[in-house]
Amino acid sequence: MLFDRNVILFDEQATDLESALSILADRLYQAGCVTETFKPAILAREAQFPTALKTQTIGVAIPHTDTDKVTVPQIAFMRLKRPVKFLQMGDNTEIQVKLIFMLALKESTDQLALLQSLMALFQNNQMLGYLQTVRDKDTFINIMKTAGIAH
Amino acid sequence: MKTIMIVCGSGVATSTVAEGKIRDFLASKGFLDQVNTFKGTVAQYINNIDDYDAFVSTVVVPDDVRDQVINAVPLLTGIGADSVYEQIIDKLGF
Numbered sequence: 001m002l003f004d005r006n007v008i009l010f011d012e013q014a015t016d017l018e019s020a021l022s023i024l025a026d027r028l029y030q031a032g033c034v035t036e037t038f039k040p041a042i043l044a045r046e047a048q049f050p051t052a053l054k055t056q057t058i059g060v061a062i063p064h065t066d067t068d069k070v071t072v073p074q075i076a077f078m079r080l081k082r083p084v085k086f087l088q089m090g091d092n093t094e095i096q097v098k099l100i101f102m103l104a105l106k107e108s109t110d111q112l113a114l115l116q117s118l119m120a121l122f123q124n125n126q127m128l129g130y131l132q133t134v135r136d137k138d139t140f141i142n143i144m145k146t147a148g149i150a151h
Numbered sequence: 152m153k154t155i156m157i158v159c160g161s162g163v164a165t166s167t168v169a170e171g172k173i174r175d176f177l178a179s180k181g182f183l184d185q186v187n188t189f190k191g192t193v194a195q196y197i198n199n200i201d202d203y204d205a206f207v208s209t210v211v212v213p214d215d216v217r218d219q220v221i222n223a224v225p226l227l228t229g230i231g232a233d234s235v236y237e238q239i240i241d242k243l244g245f
């Protein structure tokens with residue numbers, strides 16, 4: 001199931017983009033969802049093709065890499081205690097990112113519907129508000145279910 | 152037939168979302184049956200911009216071709232999406 005409790009992190013302290021991504025990638029590796037090469041690939045990919053998006057209210061990021069480094073499809077979530085600097089997808093402008101959804105997905109039609117639901121979530125200020133204050137993992141998973149991202 | 156290429160880093164993630172948005176938009180305007188949409192990686196197609204009527208990217212493209220490429224990120228965030236659709240319609244000549 002997506003959003004395994006071991007890969008949902010609230011108010012994590014990270015000093016920069018690299019440390020934030022490394023914490024999440026390590027969690028996915030420990031959960032048995034990705035290969036050892038996932039973390040370096042995520043970091044290299046973010047440097048080449050930044051994944052942050054500026055919503056109407058906060059900065060979010062959707063780091064991802066090639067599907068061959070994924071063994072079990074999963075999405076990891078991190079809310080940062082203090083935002084860290086990312087670059088925006090498409091134009092490399094600086095964005096302070098507060099929420100990270102690390103995508104470890106396999107190629108499939110499921111992925112499209114899931115990504116579309118995630119983009120819709122980023123356009124929903126009420127849901128983004130919930131994500132900034134949620135304190136327990138069950139509630140978080142329920143929010144993701146309501147958004148059509150988890151089942 | 153008009154052609155539009157949509158690229159991202161991998162050719163499978165954000166370009167797929169953008170392609171869906173663009174196809175929905177073209178369908179809503181009644182143009183979809185006049186357009187072939189394609190998607191791929193920026194690395195694979197960045198040297199073939201001229202082969203398509205419109206070229207759209209969710210990732211940064213080199214400075215020397217930036218003015219030939221439509222930035223599709225607003226389709227993902229919803230902020231400024233109308234401007235992207237206007238640029239696409241303009242490039243496709245509708």
